[in-house]
Amino acid sequence: xxxxxxxxxxxxxxxxxxxxxxxxxxxxxxxxxxxxxxxxxxxxxxxxxxxxxxxxxxxxxxxxxxxxxxxxxxxxxxxxxxxxxxxxxxxxxxxxxxxxxxxxxxxxxxxxxxxxxxxxxxxxxxxxxxxxxxxxxxxxxxxxxxxxxxxxxxxxxxxxxxxxxxxxxxxxxxxxxxxxxxxxxxxxxxxxxxxxxxxxxxxxxxxxxxxxxxxxxxxxxxxxx
Amino acid sequence: xxxxxxxxxxxxxxxxxxxxxxxxxxxxxxxxxxxxxxxxxxxxxxxxxxxxxxxxxxxxxxxxxxxxxxxxxxxxxxxxxxxxxxxxxxxxxxxxxxxxxxxxxxxxxxxxxxxxxxxxxxxxxxxxxxxxxxxxxxxxxxxxxxxxxxxxxxxxxxxxxxxxxxxxxxxxxxxxxxxxxxxxxxxxxxxxxxxxxxxxxxxxxxxxxxxxxxxxxxxxxxxxxxxxxxxxxxxxxxxxxxxxxxxxxxxxxxxx
Numbered sequence: 200x201x202x203x204x205x206x207x208x209x210x211x212x213x214x215x216x217x218x219x220x221x222x223x224x225x226x227x228x229x230x231x232x233x234x235x236x237x238x239x240x241x242x243x244x245x246x247x248x249x250x251x252x253x254x255x256x257x258x259x260x261x262x263x264x265x266x267x268x269x270x271x272x273x274x275x276x277x278x279x280x281x282x283x284x285x286x287x288x289x290x291x292x293x294x295x296x297x298x299x300x301x302x303x304x305x306x307x308x309x310x311x312x313x314x315x316x317x318x319x320x321x322x323x324x325x326x327x328x329x330x331x332x333x334x335x336x337x338x339x340x341x342x343x344x345x346x347x348x349x350x351x352x353x354x355x356x357x358x359x360x361x362x363x364x365x366x367x368x369x370x371x372x373x374x375x376x377x378x379x380x381x382x383x384x385x386x387x388x389x390x391x392x393x394x395x396x397x398x399x400x401x402x403x404x405x406x407x408x409x410x411x412x413x414x415x416x417x418x419x420x421x422x423x424x
Numbered sequence: 425x426x427x428x429x430x431x432x433x434x435x436x437x438x439x440x441x442x443x444x445x446x447x448x449x450x451x452x453x454x455x456x457x458x459x460x461x462x463x464x465x466x467x468x469x470x471x472x473x474x475x476x477x478x479x480x481x482x483x484x485x486x487x488x489x490x491x492x493x494x495x496x497x498x499x500x501x502x503x504x505x506x507x508x509x510x511x512x513x514x515x516x517x518x519x520x521x522x523x524x525x526x527x528x529x530x531x532x533x534x535x536x537x538x539x540x541x542x543x544x545x546x547x548x549x550x551x552x553x554x555x556x557x558x559x560x561x562x563x564x565x566x567x568x569x570x571x572x573x574x575x576x577x578x579x580x581x582x583x584x585x586x587x588x589x590x591x592x593x594x595x596x597x598x599x600x601x602x603x604x605x606x607x608x609x610x611x612x613x614x615x616x617x618x619x620x621x622x623x624x625x626x627x628x629x630x631x632x633x634x635x636x637x638x639x640x641x642x643x644x645x646x647x648x649x650x651x652x653x654x655x656x657x658x659x660x661x662x663x664x665x666x667x668x669x670x671x672x673x674x675x676x677x678x679x680x
Contacts, residue, residue, distance in 0.1 A: 218640070231441065239437035243430055364647075365629075370636050 226349030346386020353379025
């Protein structure tokens, strides 16, 4: 397909982009990259959060079945990728350390130490789950402005064109403006899904973190038994 | 999240974007292409006959134009009746009927078309009209290339005097000889109408595209040619005017 044979005004999106100026093209390229990366993050996060939520459900099911921490460790096995399993591992490590130092019994003063260890794990896990989510917020905030920059530049160009040609007919001005506006359109197209996804995922992340906090309390209860 | 999964998602996202962009581009292009086909299918027949040929004839018949070059004027005066008739019918006919009719009167029509093209070539000095005439005559005045009147302010319905006509023909010859239609647009059915304002010394002070062909390359070639021929020969003193507005209609066939 030769680009030059495309009609700039009746052609589609592609020819409109092709006929735009270099600044508008650069802007659109940046926006395209933003959009691609933010969609990739959405897919990754969707899977990651879904998996973590399923893991949480499995953990609570196992915790309800088990009547002690020891039994929970024996019936609940998972990969170390699992956030809830990491919680148990942190708990278990702390307990074994205490047991080696002192005696097999868990004393009341070791409970806060275990609690702290689990808090650290929760915070680490939430940081891990939150990774790259900020890029969605960046896309949501920045890409309309980037698009707007392309539009303003394009309109500047088309006004200069009016000056050069000496005509103010709509036929001279309109194509430049329509080329310019596509940058804003693309900025919005990148930003809107990113805003929606950011809000959705941060809500989901909050739920996951609160579930992990519940799980840590549940574990403390089990240890006390 | 493991890094490999992240890269895989990036690739998937990339592919989806390509698909979305393609989906946005293709339907637009298809409609525009279909439009092209339609226009070449019926407009060649109807548009040229009704739009240009017929209107030219009508405009001429009304005004009479005694100063017209002898061979051109009578030929045009005769033409309208046979041309207009099929044109009007064709407009109301459906595609099928047009096709059927095309078969029966194919020879006749092609002959007519040939003649019209000849006429056009002869008469392609094109429209010369002042702002007033353009406004009053509307589309018929400019679009049809009917010989309107120079000197916007004087306007009215005065016919062209020979000196003006000669001057305009000179300009058109100059423009035409400098104009090269871009190769790929040559076959298309394109029409661009440009109004230029000429100062007394022949400088073009204003170029205004009245009607775009829709093809940017084609329009650009015309603007380029108009810039290239600037300055035009000065307006003859005998015309006694400070500036002049001329309308040109550019058709790809002008070069052949």
